[in-house]
Amino acid sequence: MIAADRLAPASLDITKIREDFPVLRQSVRGKSLVYLDSAPTAQKPYAVIDAVRRFHEVDCANIHRGVHELSQRSTAAYEKTRSTAVRYFNASSESELIFVRGTTEAINLVAHSWGRMNVKSGDEIIISALEHHSNIVPWQMLCEEQGAVLRFIPIDDRGDLILEAYDKLLNARTRMVAVSHVSNALGTINPVRPIIEMAHAMGALVLIDGAQAVPHMSVDVRALDADFYAFSGHKLFGPTGVGMLYGKAELLESMRPYQGGGDMIKTVTLEKTTYNDLPYKFEAGTPNIAGGIGLGAAFDYVSDVGLDAVAAYENELLVYGTELLEQIPGLRIIGTAREKASVLSFVMEGIHPHDIGTVLDRMGIAVRTGHHCAQPVMDRFGIPATTRASLAFYNTPAELDRLAAGLQKIAEMFA
Numbered sequence: 001m002i003a004a005d006r007l008a009p010a011s012l013d014i015t016k017i018r019e020d021f022p023v024l025r026q027s028v029r030g031k032s033l034v035y036l037d038s039a040p041t042a043q044k045p046y047a048v049i050d051a052v053r054r055f056h057e058v059d060c061a062n063i064h065r066g067v068h069e070l071s072q073r074s075t076a077a078y079e080k081t082r083s084t085a086v087r088y089f090n091a092s093s094e095s096e097l098i099f100v101r102g103t104t105e106a107i108n109l110v111a112h113s114w115g116r117m118n119v120k121s122g123d124e125i126i127i128s129a130l131e132h133h134s135n136i137v138p139w140q141m142l143c144e145e146q147g148a149v150l151r152f153i154p155i156d157d158r159g160d161l162i163l164e165a166y167d168k169l170l171n172a173r174t175r176m177v178a179v180s181h182v183s184n185a186l187g188t189i190n191p192v193r194p195i196i197e198m199a200h201a202m203g204a205l206v207l208i209d210g211a212q213a214v215p216h217m218s219v220d221v222r223a224l225d226a227d228f229y230a231f232s233g234h235k236l237f238g239p240t241g242v243g244m245l246y247g248k249a250e251l252l253e254s255m256r257p258y259q260g261g262g263d264m265i266k267t268v269t270l271e272k273t274t275y276n277d278l279p280y281k282f283e284a285g286t287p288n289i290a291g292g293i294g295l296g297a298a299f300d301y302v303s304d305v306g307l308d309a310v311a312a313y314e315n316e317l318l319v320y321g322t323e324l325l326e327q328i329p330g331l332r333i334i335g336t337a338r339e340k341a342s343v344l345s346f347v348m349e350g351i352h353p354h355d356i357g358t359v360l361d362r363m364g365i366a367v368r369t370g371h372h373c374a375q376p377v378m379d380r381f382g383i384p385a386t387t388r389a390s391l392a393f394y395n396t397p398a399e400l401d402r403l404a405a406g407l408q409k410i411a412e413m414f415a
């Protein structure tokens, strides 16, 4: 077993990092808060809180349309986030990064715009059996409308995708492969590079749902050769209601706008509209300006902490937490993939996850219980729900000790 005091690598000062997150400093039900629910949304550092506040206090104005000082300042701050994102994800240019509400909207944008132009009756789309509902439902809707067929890459008992089955699913009718980079329900890190290569060899495009990857590892969209990559800002320590869709410029160029309205136009007459250039063509209406600016602060904050150090530390936390949980009587970890990130999903014999979550909450420990918007994953494992602890770099081994002690107590209470 890894000794708890050996866990924090010299490059990460967890005590200092925790001071950046004010929410972590509170007591819940008389105990110091243990926040193990970062997969649904991560906590925000002062850098993000202050950037959003500064916008509202000092720079608040609508963007792109104003000649006055405040509008220019808010436009510059908002667009700076896009430029930062270009470097952060190694995209080719600002044209390839579209502001959206989050991963869900990014996927819907592609399914709606690219999908309706390119998917015809009898065509096929491949997703996997471990997707979040956000990467299932838009494709089901598209297939239903276009008369296309949705196929699924199965998963094995560990929660790994079965690539041999994927290979057999791919064929000349496959138009799109849409898979998550990291599973929110199981923590599986999918081998997206080979998945993309195999799809491209068949002439299909690939969308990667990066919602659960981006907070835990660095992502290089060009090295991956992803056609589309979607993520949510709030899971990356940024504000809610903002995220981004990366798309290769030539693909975005060929696509029709997703929504119509202000900002996405060049000219409008009562009869006809010409559309704006990328990326604005896909950004109708006033966006979440404060959120976009806060997201820029989140990129900078995470870059300063260093994603390689984050990934290494979180992996040690995950190994440590797994070893602790394996010692709890009657506890079974769901999702034991060869490569995992930051998720400990489990069931306990004879105890409903909802009860586990409720008792843990009384101990000041926040976890999530339920199907995690991944009902097909629950079906695959023949369970209705799991309890899930999801980690971020501000978590500590001591917090995992508190979780394990809490679960030990629950096992005894319900024995």
Ligand SMILES: Cc1ncc(COP(=O)(O)O)c(C=O)c1O
Residues within 6 Å of the ligand: 039, 040, 101, 102, 103, 104, 105, 132, 134, 135, 180, 182, 183, 184, 209, 211, 212, 232
């Ligand atoms: C893998 C994955 N995809 C998509 C989403 C949807 O993200 P959002 O609700 O921010 O659009 C989530 C959210 O939990 C997720 O974990």
